[in-house]
Amino acid sequence: MARARRHWLLKTEPSTYAFDDLWRAPRRTTGWDGVRNHQAKLFLRDGMAVGDLALVYHSSTEAPGVVGVARVVGPARPDPTQFDPQDPHHEPWATPEAPVWWLVDVQAVVRLARVVTLAELRAEPALAGMALLQKGQRLSVQPVEPAHFARVLALAGLRPADVER
DNA sequence: GCCAACGTTGGC
DNA sequence: GCCAACGTTGGC
Numbered sequence: 001m002a003r004a005r006r007h008w009l010l011k012t013e014p015s016t017y018a019f020d021d022l023w024r025a026p027r028r029t030t031g032w033d034g035v036r037n038h039q040a041k042l043f044l045r046d047g048m049a050v051g052d053l054a055l056v057y058h059s060s061t062e063a064p065g066v067v068g069v070a071r072v073v074g075p076a077r078p079d080p081t082q083f084d085p086q087d088p089h090h091e092p093w094a095t096p097e098a099p100v101w102w103l104v105d106v107q108a109v110v111r112l113a114r115v116v117t118l119a120e121l122r123a124e125p126a127l128a129g130m131a132l133l134q135k136g137q138r139l140s141v142q143p144v145e146p147a148h149f150a151r152v153l154a155l156a157g158l159r160p161a162d163v164e165r
Numbered sequence: 166g167c168c169a170a171c172g173t174t175g176g177c
Numbered sequence: 178g179c180c181a182a183c184g185t186t187g188g189c
Contacts (some may be wrong), residue, residue, distance in 0.1 A: 086173080140174090
């Protein structure tokens with residue numbers, strides 16, 4: 001039997017890569033590259049599987065918050081930007097035989113009609129345990145409990161079936 | 166292994 | 178821009 005679907009949160013700075021960039025990408029799909037934290041890497045490489053769902057979160061912007069939902073559509077693979085000397089995410093010690101950084105391919109599923117802001121999330125008692133809301137946390141890839149995921153969808157006015165397409 | 170210095174994240 | 182919190186680096 002297949003493993004249960006897991007849920008995640010992916011942070012991005014919209015000035016660098018916004019959810020709308022993903023929404024407009026070919027097949028609404030991109031490699032989620034540039035993650036340079038080892039704990040986040042482990043979630044990408046070892047935690048995620050095709051079919052998992054992720055909240056996409058905008059940070060470092062006027063109204064930080066959840067802006068969309070994406071699905072993992074490809075298994076973990078080495079992040080190609082680590083091999084590119086011209087790329088800001090270049091990793092001098094990485095080789096194709098021994099990659100350091102990993103990514104998964106994600107596809108936009110739903111673009112929220114409005115931002116579910118960080119302030120709203122904080123105001124929701126049912127979400128008090130979310131990793132995102134813990135003091136000092138700054139991981140850009142985080143696991144999300146299914147109940148929390150469902151609650152955020154509800155705040156966005158979505159029903160569970162809305163993310164199954 | 167300890168820890169100070171420095172860099173980064175990210176809300177405000 | 179400020180600053181808290183965390184991660185990384187490097188001397189010892």
